Amino acid sequence: LVTGGDEDRLELARWDAVCARLSGDGEDAVEPRAVEAFLRRLRRHGAVVSRAVDRVLGVVARERRAATGGDEAGPRVELSEAFAEESGRLVPRGDGVFREAPERLVTAFRILSERGLDASERLIHLARRDAPRLAERLRASDEAWRELRRAFEAAGRTAPILRGLADAGVLAALVPEFDAVVGLARREPRHAYPVDEHLLRAIEVADRLEGEDETLPEELRALARRIPDLAALKIALLASDLVRGAEDGAGEAIVRPLLGRLGVDERRADDVAFLVREQGTMSRLGRPLDPRDESALDAFARAVRTPTRLHLLHLATVCDLRATSATAYSRWPAELLRDLAQRTARRLSGPPSAGADGPRARHLARMPARYAEEVDEDEVRLHLELAERVAAGDVAALAWDDEGERRRVWIVAPDRPRLLADLCLALSVAGLDLTAAEAYTRADGVAFDRFLVGGGASGFDLEALRTAVGRILSGEGAAVRAEPPSAPPAVPRAAVTVRLQAAGEDDRLIVTVAGPDRSGAVLDVARAVAEANLDVVGATVVTADGRVEQTLEVRGAGAAALAEGRLEPLRKGLIEAARGAAQNSSSSNRKSSS
Numbered sequence: 001l002v003t004g005g006d007e008d009r010l011e012l013a014r015w016d017a018v019c020a021r022l023s024g025d026g027e028d029a030v031e032p033r034a035v036e037a038f039l040r041r042l043r044r045h046g047a048v049v050s051r052a053v054d055r056v057l058g059v060v061a062r063e064r065r066a067a068t069g070g071d072e073a074g075p076r077v078e079l080s081e082a083f084a085e086e087s088g089r090l091v092p093r094g095d096g097v098f099r100e101a102p103e104r105l106v107t108a109f110r111i112l113s114e115r116g117l118d119a120s121e122r123l124i125h126l127a128r129r130d131a132p133r134l135a136e137r138l139r140a141s142d143e144a145w146r147e148l149r150r151a152f153e154a155a156g157r158t159a160p161i162l163r164g165l166a167d168a169g170v171l172a173a174l175v176p177e178f179d180a181v182v183g184l185a186r187r188e189p190r191h192a193y194p195v196d197e198h199l200l201r202a203i204e205v206a207d208r209l210e211g212e213d214e215t216l217p218e219e220l221r222a223l224a225r226r227i228p229d230l231a232a233l234k235i236a237l238l239a240s241d242l243v244r245g246a247e248d249g250a251g252e253a254i255v256r257p258l259l260g261r262l263g264v265d266e267r268r269a270d271d272v273a274f275l276v277r278e279q280g281t282m283s284r285l286g287r288p289l290d291p292r293d294e295s296a297l298d299a300f301a302r303a304v305r306t307p308t309r310l311h312l313l314h315l316a317t318v319c320d321l322r323a324t325s326a327t328a329y330s331r332w333p334a335e336l337l338r339d340l341a342q343r344t345a346r347r348l349s350g351p352p353s354a355g356a357d358g359p360r361a362r363h364l365a366r367m368p369a370r371y372a373e374e375v376d377e378d379e380v381r382l383h384l385e386l387a388e389r390v391a392a393g394d395v396a397a398l399a400w401d402d403e404g405e406r407r408r409v410w411i412v413a414p415d416r417p418r419l420l421a422d423l424c425l426a427l428s429v430a431g432l433d434l435t436a437a438e439a440y441t442r443a444d445g446v447a448f449d450r451f452l453v454g455g456g457a458s459g460f461d462l463e464a465l466r467t468a469v470g471r472i473l474s475g476e477g478a479a480v481r482a483e484p485p486s487a488p489p490a491v492p493r494a495a496v497t498v499r500l501q502a503a504g505e506d507d508r509l510i511v512t513v514a515g516p517d518r519s520g521a522v523l524d525v526a527r528a529v530a531e532a533n534l535d536v537v538g539a540t541v542v543t544a545d546g547r548v549e550q551t552l553e554v555r556g557a558g559a560a561a562l563a564e565g566r567l568e569p570l571r572k573g574l575i576e577a578a579r580g581a582a583q584n585s586s587s588s589n590r591k592s593s594s
Contacts, residue, residue, distance in 0.1 A: 083111060089120040098130040102137045103144035105130065106174065109164040110147060113157045119164065127168040135173035142263075144174060146545065149262045152231045152238075156211030159204040162238075166196065177242040177254055184244065192325040199241035201323035206234045209315065219338070220318060223311050226373075232268045233312055235259070236275035237319055243276060265544040266406075266436055266452060274309055275316050282317040282337055297340075301347035305376035310348065314341045348377070359384055366443035368538060374438065379410075383448050386412035390446060395473050398466050406435065406454045409465065413473060415447040420536045421526035422472045423449055429472070430465040434522050439539035449539075496578040498571050508537070509554050509567070515578035517548040525550050528577035532570045 077085040082097040082104050084090075090112050092098075098105050105127055112119055131138070138144050151161040165171040172179035181195035193201065208216055209224040224230060239255050255276050259269045281300065304310045317337060321329035363384055364372060375383075386397035389412075396413035409432075411423055420439060427434055436452035496515040502508075513525050522541055529536060529552060538553035 079111065079115075083108060085115065085117060086120070088118055090115075090117045090123055091120040092123050092126055095126060098126055098134060101143075102130075102134040103141045103147055105134070105138060105168075105170045106144050106147035106151070106165065109161050109168070109170070110151055110154070112164060113151075113154065113161045124168060127170055131169040131173040135176075138170075138174050139176075142545075145261045146263060148174065149231075149264070152234050152262075153229070155230075156207045158234050159200055159207045162203060163200050166200065175242070175258070177258070181241060181244060186244075190325055190328055193323070195241050195244050198323050199238055202237045202241070202319040203234050205319040205322045206230055206237060206315070209319075217334075220315070223315060227308065227311055227315075230315075232264075232271045233275070233315055233319070235262065235264065235268075236272045236279075236312075236316060239272060240276050240279045240316075240320075263545045265542045267542070271309060271312060275312055278303060278313055279316065279320070282313060282340055297343055297347065300340075301344050304344060304348065305378070306374065307345060307348055308373045310341060310344055363387070363442070367440055370538075371440050375440075379450075382410060383412065386410060387442075387446055387448075390414060396469050398462065398469065400462055406452055409451045409453055411449045411451070411469060413447055413449075413469075415441055415445045417535075418530050419447055419473075420449070420539060421523065421530050423451075423469065424523040424526050426465065426468040426472050427451060427453060428520060428523055429468040430461065432465065433519065434541065435517075435543045437522065437539060437541035439536065441537045496575050498574045498578070500567055500571060509534075511552045511554055511570075511574065512549065513552075513574050513578050514547060514549040517543050517546050518580060521548050521578065521580070522550060524577040524580065525552075525574060528570075528573040529554060531573060534570075 078093075079085055079090075082093055082101070084093055090108060092108075108119075108123060108127065111117070151165075152158050154161065162171060165174075166178070166182075172182065178196065181199070184195040185191075186195060186198070191198065209220060210230045212221055227233070239258060242258070243254055255273055256269075259272055264272065281303070304313065314337060318329065318334075321333060360380065363380070382399060386399060389397040396411055398412075399410045400407050409427075413419060413423075424434065432451075433454040434451055435454060438450045440448045442448065496513070498514075499510075499512040501510040501512075511529070515521065526536070535555040536552050537555050540551045542549050
């Protein structure tokens with residue numbers, strides 16, 4: 001038993017020898033199944049020891065509170081119908097709180113982290129008692145999975161929540177794949193911890209990066225700051241280790257269903273799947289292969305595709321190595337990873353021979369900064385091809401490809417008033433369901449829009465969409481544009497949120513609208529922005545869990561207008577649009593662009 005500092009752990013003596021014999025095939029080789037059976041017995045004994053320790057610590061805590069007169073005298077604060085806070089501890093309000101609503105098993109540990117409370121002995125006892133009994137109901141609960149996703153989105157606090165869930169048996173009850181890796185040994189001698197402990201330690205490192213832990217190198221913290229949120233990284237760290245408990249080739253069958261249960265949006269799901277698939281690639285390129293091997297680096301850059309994914313994979317590799325053992329991440333592998341990341345970043349930015357005057361370089365120079373982070377090389381080439389068709393006189397240029405049951409649609413057109421609203425209208429006229437979108441405006445007045453759509457009852461018809469786009473952008477669809485939208489059922493005002501935030505430039509504003517997902521939701525918001533006489537120069541639309549969040553960068557209102565409160569009519573109009581209660585009014589002298 002090693003104790004002291006911030007860590008207590010129980011280690012098997014001569015662990016390296018055990019691993020060496022596991023990986024051997026001579027007379028001294030150990031049957032892996034025998035070792036696995038032994039470790040699972042050890043795990044069961046460990047659970048008994050853990051419960052006994054909890055009881056002893058509970059007795060000690062009660063004695064201490066009694067000695068200081070702080071036992072029953074502590075104030076009780078009712079937090080919800082299920083939980084209360086008492087003397088700095090979270091206590092259940094009855095023995096049946098988890099049986100009434102199994103998702104509370106996850107909620108309890110999130111509350112502990114949010115409020116900085118200790119778990120009462122009764123809470124731990126009930127969680128350990130009820131989690132196995134309620135496993136089937138827990139896995140079928142959408143709210144339980146939403147609570148788990150919120151744990152990954154809790155900046156700097158994910159690991160304590162997951163560790164609490166794991167210790168109480170809740171994580172194994174909710175995610176059966178986790179039970180398969182508890183106590184599972186890694187065969188490589190360099191791994192000091194079983195798989196379940198490794199994944200929790202890796203997520204702890206990600207939490208520290210997210211929390212700006214000053215004990216970590218500044219270059220890693222700076223890298224983490226370049227990523228909008230690290231939830232995808234933490235989910236990938238979990239999924240990567242869960243795959244180790246599956247049979248060979250079954251990893252994809254675990255990852256995609258898990259992401260679906262968590263309600264992860266399309267873009268984040270693709271990033272997670274990429275990180276799981278490429279887990280260990282940077283470590284392998286840094287050691288057995290020569291980092292100067294140009295062919296290997298070219299192949300790696302093609303797999304990475306975007307700078308954001310490169311940053312995520314770099315951080316995932318750091319988290320993995322730091323969680324492997326105390327010596328796995330030293331100065332030498334850190335320098336190799338840094339060098340590999342820099343070489344790959346140069347490849348992603350394009351070959352120097354392309355020149356500063358090449359079409360690609362000119363295109364990138366005129367696009368917003370986030371474009372290079374979010375768009376891969378294949379899409380850049382597609383954008384250039386579509387832009388050439390527009391320059392040759394096309395009203396708009398379209399392309400599409402399959403994305404599972406949905407399709408990605410690219411539309412490039414000259415920027416003009418109402419463009420975003422009109423493109424959304426064209427998608428609606430073509431019978432397509434919009435689930436996600438990205439929009440970029442080039443400095444020379446060309447708009448590049450990408451939509452993720454689902455086909456209507458008649459399926460996806462590119463020609464119908466091309467016709468709708470052509471009619472509406474050329475002015476032939478004025479009658480369609482003027483028709484008021486069908487009146488969808490209004491939703492409660494509390495279900496809609498609108499945020500207005502000044503951007504870096506004086507004449508720009510960041511508008512974020514979140515509300516229930518419904519047919520025409522994006523179109524209605526785009527119309528509301530157009531009615532406010534604002535230009536949209538960038539947009540992101542994401543749908544998940546029956547809700548849609550739209551983030552628009554608009555031009556024509558800035559920090560001064562925000563400070564003076566002149567944007568209140570815009571706020572009200574956006575709320576009504578998101579609720580589905582907005583009316584389509586004439587807007588011949590109003591404008592919006594994508």
